[in-house]
Amino acid sequence: xxxxxxxxxxxxxxxxxxxxxxxxxxxxxxxxxxxxxxxxxxxxxxxxxxxxxxxxxxxxxxxxxxxxxxxxxxxxxxxxxxxxxxxxxxxxxxxxxxxxxxxxxxxxxxxxxxxxxxxxxxxxxxxxxxxxxxxxxxxxxxxxxxxxxxxxxxxxxxxxxxxxxxxxxxxxxxxxxxxxxxxxxxxxxxxxxxxxxxxxxxxxxxxxxxxxxxxxxxxxxxxxxxxxxxxxxxxxxxxxxxxx
Amino acid sequence: xxxxxxxxxxxxxxxxxxxxxxxxxxxxxxxxxxxxxxxxxxxxxxxxxxxxxxxxxxxxxxxxxxxxxxxxxxxxxxxxxxxxxxxxxxxxxxxxxxxxxxxxxxxxxxxxxxxxxxxxxxxxxxxxxxxxxxxxxxxxxxxxxxxxxxxxxxxxxxxxxxxxxxxxxxxxxxxxxxxxxxxxxxxxxxxxxxxxxxxxxxxxxxxxxxxxxxxxxxxxxxxxxxxxxxxxxxxxxxxxxxxxxxxxxxxxxxxxx
Numbered sequence: 001x002x003x004x005x006x007x008x009x010x011x012x013x014x015x016x017x018x019x020x021x022x023x024x025x026x027x028x029x030x031x032x033x034x035x036x037x038x039x040x041x042x043x044x045x046x047x048x049x050x051x052x053x054x055x056x057x058x059x060x061x062x063x064x065x066x067x068x069x070x071x072x073x074x075x076x077x078x079x080x081x082x083x084x085x086x087x088x089x090x091x092x093x094x095x096x097x098x099x100x101x102x103x104x105x106x107x108x109x110x111x112x113x114x115x116x117x118x119x120x121x122x123x124x125x126x127x128x129x130x131x132x133x134x135x136x137x138x139x140x141x142x143x144x145x146x147x148x149x150x151x152x153x154x155x156x157x158x159x160x161x162x163x164x165x166x167x168x169x170x171x172x173x174x175x176x177x178x179x180x181x182x183x184x185x186x187x188x189x190x191x192x193x194x195x196x197x198x199x200x201x202x203x204x205x206x207x208x209x210x211x212x213x214x215x216x217x218x219x220x221x222x223x224x225x226x227x228x229x230x231x232x233x234x235x236x237x238x239x240x241x242x243x244x
Numbered sequence: 245x246x247x248x249x250x251x252x253x254x255x256x257x258x259x260x261x262x263x264x265x266x267x268x269x270x271x272x273x274x275x276x277x278x279x280x281x282x283x284x285x286x287x288x289x290x291x292x293x294x295x296x297x298x299x300x301x302x303x304x305x306x307x308x309x310x311x312x313x314x315x316x317x318x319x320x321x322x323x324x325x326x327x328x329x330x331x332x333x334x335x336x337x338x339x340x341x342x343x344x345x346x347x348x349x350x351x352x353x354x355x356x357x358x359x360x361x362x363x364x365x366x367x368x369x370x371x372x373x374x375x376x377x378x379x380x381x382x383x384x385x386x387x388x389x390x391x392x393x394x395x396x397x398x399x400x401x402x403x404x405x406x407x408x409x410x411x412x413x414x415x416x417x418x419x420x421x422x423x424x425x426x427x428x429x430x431x432x433x434x435x436x437x438x439x440x441x442x443x444x445x446x447x448x449x450x451x452x453x454x455x456x457x458x459x460x461x462x463x464x465x466x467x468x469x470x471x472x473x474x475x476x477x478x479x480x481x482x483x484x485x486x487x488x489x490x491x492x493x494x495x496x497x498x499x500x501x
Contacts, residue, residue: 018364021355022445026312029351033344034319039312046247047308050300051359057297058361059368065290067369068283069269076277085276089268096264103447110471117465160432161423168416175409184408184471191442191478196298197262199362199440203369211373218373223432226366230439230478 008056015055019048062200070204078212083155090151093202094229095144103192104139108132111185111237118181121244135240142236143193146228147202153224154209157216160224167231174238182241189237190230199226250307254299262295298444301361305445313352314452320348321456339403346396349453353395353477356446357388363440370433378433386488387437387481394480395450398473402457405464408472415479422486430489437485438478446477 030038038044077086098104112121112132121127153163175183194202202225210222273281281287319325326341357363367380401411423431442450450473458470 018359021358022309022352025348025351025355026309026316029316029320029344029348030312033348034316034325039315044308044312047304050247050251050304050307051309052304054297054299054301054304055359055361055364057293058301059297059364061290061293061295061297062365062368063290065287065292065294066365068287068290069281072281072287073269073272073277076279080277082276085272089272089276092268092272093265096268100261100264102261103443114471160435164435165420165423168420172413172416175413184469184475187408187412187475188471188473191439191474192447194362194439194443195261196362196443197265197294199443200365200369201265203366203436207369207373217429219370219429220432222373223370223436225436226439227432227435 008060011056011060012052015052015059018055019051023048058196066197066200067204070201071208074205074208075212078209087148087151090147090205091144093144093198093205094147095140097195097198098143098193099136099140101193101195103195104136104189105132107185107189107192108135108139111135111182111189114181114185115179115241115244118179120179120181120241131244134244135237138236138240139189139193139233142232143229146232147225149232150206150225150228151209153228154206154216154221155213157221160227164224164227164231167228167235171231171234171238174235174242178238178241182238186234186237186241189233193233194226194229202226202229247303247307250303251299254303255296258295258299258302298361302444305448310448313449316348317352317449317453317456320345321453321460323460339400342399342403345403345453345457346399349399350392350396352449352453353446354388354392356449357391357441357481358384360441360443360445362443363387363437366433366436366440374429378430382488382492383433383437383485386484387441390437390481390484391441391446391477393484394476394478395453395473397480398476399453399457401472401476402454402464402469403461405461405469408475412475412479415476415483419479419482419486422483422490425490426486427489427493430486434482434485434489438482441481442474442477447474450474450477 027038030036073089077089109132112128112135115121115131116123116128121131149163153160178186203223206225207218207222210216210218216222363384367383370378370383371380397411401408426434454473455466455470458464458466
């Protein structure tokens with residue numbers, strides 16, 4: 001077994017390289033464009049060190065933990081051969097990881113304000129909260145449905161682009177009917193649903209499934225789950241805006 | 245010592261965030277699959293690394309980079325700064341006076357995407373699965389260029405106040421056309437990269453920029469116009485990743501001749 005310290009120097013260097021662009025951009029705009037000194041330089045350096053250490057650990061843990069877990073689960077479900085449990089797992093993973101996602105909670109709150117501004121709902125706190133909770137539930141449901149659909153696609157070997165193009169057509173048609181205040185938020189909600197821990201896990205699950213089913217190519221069939229998870233929330237949020 | 249308390253706090257909140265995932269995996273592992281996982285120790289060790297790494301990463305960002313980035317986004321969108329650049333105090337600003345904003349939008353979009361952990365994960369996996377035909381570093385640069393173009397265009401949209409859905413629908417048409425011509429194997433990965441670009445690092449800074457812009461440009465509403473940058477950042481990488489694959493194929497063909 002490899003020692004956890006093997007190649008640590010190289011991983012650290014990789015992390016430094018990944019962060020260098022941010023530091024250059026901040027330095028350039030602060031010193032050259034805004035022409036101000038960098039406030040609390042020591043704090044910035046300490047924070048950067050933490051970020052480098054964190055990124056190094058994260059990438060290391062990805063290859064030791066998250067990827068193997070996703071793949072092991074995919075292989076176990078493929079061997080078990082129970083479609084019901086596989087789809088139940090897919091739904092639970094999509095729904096469970098999204099409903100508590102902090103970015104989504106923030107966006108749902110803002111969306112409720114936008115809806116109140118537009119006069120779609122009453123301006124009191126209870127109405128705002130009800131709207132935000134309903135929206136969160138709609139997005140979480142949509143991500144659950146997305147992962148289920150994506151898994152069925154991998155099993156059947158359907159070409160991804162027809163489904164995604166059909167989904168986009170749905171988004172375009174719904175944009176015409178949805179209240180305009182909700183459109184910006186609906187489009188954004190597609191991007192915020194997929195968190196840093198969900199993405200590696202879901203990717204490993206898809207690739208693992210595609211590689212354990214005969215006749216599927218992990219490159220062509222294994223990717224695409226995230227694409228579903230960013231598409232369906234747009235449709236569900238606009239539908240929510242139309243119904244409520 | 246102050247950082248240590250913050251890290252402990254971040255570990256706790258990251259743990260709360262991953263709790264649902266943990267419960268789901270444990271339930272299915274113990275109740276449905278009921279088989280021992282291979283290399284369990286190593287997996288657990290890796291999961292602890294992921295948690296700890298993410299917590300350190302977030303504390304570092306929130307303590308150092310985000311506050312500075314947000315202050316800069318506010319200063320760059322400040323009418324006083326933009327007037328100073330334009331040397332036309334008292335006159336109405338036109339969209340072209342905001343050039344530092346567009347440049348900042350593109351630069352911050354590019355650099356935060358390069359540091360985005362979930363994109364690193366997908367790039368590693370794609371490099372592994374493709375057997376070396378997809379270069380993880382090339383993929384990340386392609387995605388980052390897409391985010392840069394997307395956020396800059398999104399900033400332009402907020403300044404001009406043009407409707408979001410025209411841009412997005414036009415973008416879909418381009419994606420559609422590219423899908424017809426791009427190499428088959430890249431399409432799912434390209435669609436995926438739209439969703440992974442925007443998480444921990446990019447969203448807070450980009451949101452600050454969007455809200456700052458919508459708050460200072462006359463006639464814009466923070467609530468209606470402040471949103472939509474993330475949508476741009478998820479759409480444009482799809483185009484650049486397919487473009488990257490098309491470029492690779494074109495160069496391979498030219499080398500064959």
